Amino acid sequence: MRFFLRLIAFFVGIVLVVLLVNTFRLTSHQLANTPSAAAVIVPDSAVQRLVGAIQIPTVSYTDYTLTDTTQFDKFVTYIKASYPLIYQRLTHQTFNQYGMLYEWKGRNPALKPVLLMAHYDVVPVIQGTQKMWKRPPFAGIIEDGYIYGRGTLDNKMSVMSLLESVENLLKTNFQPERTLLLAFGQDEETSGKxxxxxxxxxxKKRSVSLEYVLDEGGVIKPEGVSGINKPVALIGISEKGYLSLELTAIGKGGHxxxxxxxxxxxxxxEAVSKLEHNPFPARLNGGVDQLLDYLASEVSFGQRVVFANQWLFSPLIKQMLAKTKSGNATLRTTTAPTIFRAGAKDNVLPIDAVATVNFRLLPGDTVDGVIERVKKVIDNDSVTVSILGKGNNPVPLASTETPAFLTIHQTIKSIFPNVLVAPYVMLGATDSKYYSALTSSIYRFTPLALTDAETAGIHGTNERIRVKDYQNMVWFYMTLIRNSQK
Incomplete structure (x- = not known):
């Protein structure tokens, strides 16, 4: 008996040693002593140009026949008038009339181009919510240090701040070593096609290979994440895949x-119930592990032990994260029944019943794999499973070890010195996925500090941006362009 107790004690001791060694071997991923970026004065006129852009309701609809393209014509005309140097010195091309690509030729053709992207279409204001807006959604009113309007957070402010950045650099006669591409889409909210x-x-047809792509995505979370009370800048290194399936059963009908x-x-x-009660397994290797690695050195000692030893504490980490909807979604491919269609009269049995179930795929899962698992869980040949529209696999995880990620990290720290930086996987979707054939380095970050309450303005009511935050966006992009020249 003593032998077994000693053996157990020996193994416990070994585990404790491993836990402590892993914990004390942790090195911080945070950049220290990053010099502050050169100050940039963003004039009130730049803010007014954003206001003018917000006042043009470039609303896109899934049913393209509902889209008022005259507003898109106005927007194109507006930016041509607003940024004369860009149209004088950069090559400009349009795609399907409203998609825009600008090329600023670099002096060194051996360097791969950088592509900064955004979109200027916005979602409609939800019918019946207009009166809930503090200020009209397309008035572009400035009040108490905020600009109100649809597109102030998603994503017209990025288009305008990028154009402001390049126009300002042109005014200083800055000439990039590396070619810079600006790509602005007109239909991100409906597909990006x-x-x-x-x-x-x-x-791709021109055989262009990109150094990196930066799109909208992660923001600075002032309230922190994973128990950290410091602001955290989240850089998206991937985004979830998308799939909607229809589950259909055919009956005989009758009385x-x-x-x-x-x-x-x-x-x-019953099929929907089975799917809800059998969620996809939780995994840390879909991107959460990298988020924890970046933050492990910044937490209390007890948390550090846990984060540094995911091999042992992964069940505990999963349990902690799964307590919130967002945390749970970072761990697994999610299952969300969204539409149910059946029946027309209360005393008539419907012949067919159809449920739509939406899945957001965690990196590592595939469309084919999800379909196979859904059929296995349902286990009923009388229920057919078919794809609604076209699904897409998750974008592969971009590396955090690239010069591009380091450049973005350095730029963030030079503008926002008090934030921590960490990679994460976006739960939503962007149109940056279409560039995955041109580079493996696609990152998603918007240089804005947004609380959870403020984030609700995206696609919601009272969408707004602080004037100071918009000016910081111009500062950020000017600095990023300068930092991307190596």
Whole structure:
């Protein structure tokens, strides 16, 4: 008995030693002593140009026939008038009339181009919510240090701040060593096929290979993440894939007074219930592990032990993260029933019943793999599973060891010295995925500090941006362009 107790004590001791060694071997991923970026004065006129852009309602609809393209014409005319140096000195090309690509030739053709992208279409204001806005959604009113309006957070402010950045650099006679590309889409909110997909295909046809792509995505979280009370700048290194499936069951119909043991509605409802009660397994290797690695050196000693030894504490980490909806979504491919169609009369059995279930795929999962698992979980040949539209696999994880990631990291620290920087996987989707054939280094970051409450303005009510934050965006992009020349 003593032998076994000693053996157990020996193994416990070995584990404790491994835990402590891993913990004390941790090195910080945070850059120290980053010089502050050269100050940039962003005039009030730049803010007014954003206001003017917000006042043009470039709303895109899934049904393109509903889209008022005259507003897109106005926007194109507006930026041509607003940024004369860009149109004088940069090569400009349009795609499907409203997608825009600008090329600023670098002096060294041996360096791969950098592509900075954004989109200027916006989502509609939800019918019936207009009166809930503090200021009209397309008035572009400035009040109490904020600019109100649709597009102030998603994503017209990025388009305008990028154009402001390049126009300002042109005024100083700055000449890049590395070619800079600006790509602005007109339909990101509906698919990105007319804009980003077409632009990316054109660049691929020219055999363009990119150093990196930077798109909208992660922001600075003032309240921190994972128990950290410091602001954290999240750089998206991937985004989830997308898939919607229809589950269909066909019954015989008939009068409700003589129902069969299970109707078509019952079969589909049971299938949906099985999917909800059998979620995809939680995994840390879909990007969460890298987020924890970057933050491990910044937490308390107890948390550091946990984060530094994911091999042992992964069940505990998963349990902690799964307590919130966002944390749970970072761990797994999610399952969300969104539409149910069946029946037309209360006393008539429907012949067919259809449920739509949306999945957001964690990196490492595939469309084919999700479909296979769904069929296995449902385990009912009477329920057919078919793809609605076209799904897409997750974008592969971009490396955090590239010069491009280091450049973005350095730029963030030079503008926002008090923030921590960490990689993460976006839960939503962008149109940057179309550029994955041109580079493996696609990153997603918007230089804005947004609380959870402020983030709700994206696609929501009272979308707004601080004037100071917009000016910082111009400062950030000017600095990033300068820093990307090596």
């Amino acid at each position: 007319l804009g980003a997909q077409t632009i990316a295909a054109a660049l 409700s007074s003589m129902p069969p043991p299970q109707t078509s509605i019952g079969m589909v409802a």
